[in-house]
Amino acid sequence: MTRSVPAEGMGLEGVIAVPKGGVVDLDLLLESVVEGVLVTGTASTVVEGECSRCLEPLSAEVEVELTELYAYPDSTTDETTEEDEVSRLHDDLVDLEPVVNDAIVLSLPQVPLCSPDCQGLCVDCGGKLAELGPDHGHETIDPRWAALHERFAGNRDNPEEN
Secondary structure, three states, X not given: OEEEEEOOOOEEOOOEEOOOOOEEXXXXXXXXXXXXXXXXXXXXXXXXXXXXXXXXXXXXXXEEEEEEEEEOOOOHHHHHOOOOOOEEOEOOEOOOHHHHHHHHHHHOOOOOOOOOOOOOEOOOOOOEHHHHXXXXXXXXXXXXXXXXXXXXXXXXXXXXXX
């Protein structure tokens, strides 16, 4: 069974998620087994977000493998497991949404990066460190010496006044 289903908002909103109008492509095999229906296959989608270091937009394709047993009512599996331990058939239907959602969300990075070696932003000026170069820096003055720096900063050109 191959299907494309809407998946808008699936993911971690504000971090990385399936964009508005996005879909999940399912390629699944449903097999009847003694205890129920075994669903195996893959789910894939495109997610968008922003790099957590440099805030650049990013996009990635996510593909997860699925294996889930949906137990028949009154089967041994249904009788010997807790309600949340195994999925169940309801009126001969399988609900794939929670399984697909959980698999995709768990495969997403908690800290998405545009590249593994992303350097992020300069904490002083906010510029992207990769574009600023290795010699980029800012003069910092110890706050304990700030008053002296202010007092003598204007007299650098004329040291005789000091």
